Amino acid sequence: MITAFEVIDPGLLTTVQDIPGRKGLRKIGVPLSGTMDTHCAELANWLVGNDVESPLLEITFGKCEFEFSKEVAIGVTGGVAKIMVGDRLVQQNETVKVAEGERLKIGSVVRGARIYLAVAGELKIKKYCGSYSTYRDAGLGGFKGRELKSGDQIEADITDVQHTEKRVPEKLIPHFSKHQQIRVIVGPEWHWLSKEKQRFILENRFGLSSSSNRMGIRLQSKKALNIAESNFSSAPVVPGIVQLPPDGQPVILMNDAQSVGGYPRILKVADADLWRLGQVWQGNEISFSLIDRRDALELLVYYRKLRESHLT
Template identity: 35%
Template structure:
């Protein structure tokens, strides 16, 4: 089965859950900026939750199905239509040959995920089908989709349409833990970092969200020796305006790391777009582990429920 891109939107890429175990070689983890929405779309479509799908940044994608296809989408709030009929997120649908799927521009959130039954059939590189834009690696020829691209999908068992799941709420807070360099901030800067309503800047991308709203002062030099970083690290560059690292974050850096977004909220970080406002909410390690366990339990319940529906 194939689909043809009619309009690619600002940035549409093939993504799965990323590449584990290659950071020591300088390879970013990559994968979906909102892994929870990709997992959900895949489960609803009848796939393994780690199958490759399309990450649609800010909307604007239009494509044509070249054969009968089962699919689902999840993530940002957008007007999504199939041959003009409105579609809901986290619902399973079937498109006929020649049907056209259109994503309007994001009203709330930044990224939507389209899962096709059988997944996107691009060759895996280092164990992942994700697109690494900076390296031109993986995904669809290592790049974002363009008009007239023909994307191949895998084969999947017949799925019955009509399945639906409620999406989780994003909210306006990111829960954080103190980072390795938290103590290098003065008390005033610590309070300001946690109390400021930060605005997501225009220079944000899949590597990180650049925040504006205050200029923090720290009690350390402008930079440190190079050290490991990963998605979720909050860096503080010399400008005093934080950067929240996202899926395509580099593997090393030299800026202060005052905070780390908890793993259960990484999907939320991937759904803020330029102009949005966010706040940091400090939690302890017990709360962070409990949030991750609750998220995993929710996904497991969704998976069991969908498996029951398929019987």
């Protein structure tokens, strides 16, 4: 059986994304894309019984509305906002049933930055190069290669869906604060910085620029961290790399970032903490905690096992 939901109000930016995105194509310049906050995206899919890597909606800053043509189960996770189904106030991080013809209204995000909406069943979205994810700059994937607009209708196959009410275990629900301490390992050009500048980076908090987006998070500091070295050729980069442009203000590359960069790579965010950066925005602060590669790998394994042990 096929159902559909219509976009009444898409909010600022709503796109179809999946996990892990478009892997294996960075060598030809195609970004990873995919969900910025993989943790909350997985939780939303789990709530409705979908495979955790299934496509879903990534809603930046909330304030959107959808109407459903048939009864369906949904899961809403991520940034904190007021959620209404019809005239009912419903909770995030719980399976929610939406009746035929009812509307889902998501208010403005008050903590965090991105909300994830999963619909039980299989979204009728075509894969492009192995992924359902939207890459807007090139018009690839997702729904017509673009953000959703009012009047768009997305179909879902709910033939084999079995409704089971779930709630995300408390231990897995993130609590968003205005300050995020992000664990990092040293990047290839870390040693180009003086000891004084290395200490400054690790001992101070950085603000976030409003020009941050899915390509990169632009940090702001009162002190410019210019590097004396200028003979730097373009080199491969991946999401999580912290680059240092000539203006001395670091940039953390994210999902839609290029595959080659021309600035020194001073740090790399630990994979276990990358999802946290999907929930930061202007008004938040970021600080860095330096760990070694072994600790970074152990953290990743630990969090994977934690999720697996609770999502049964």
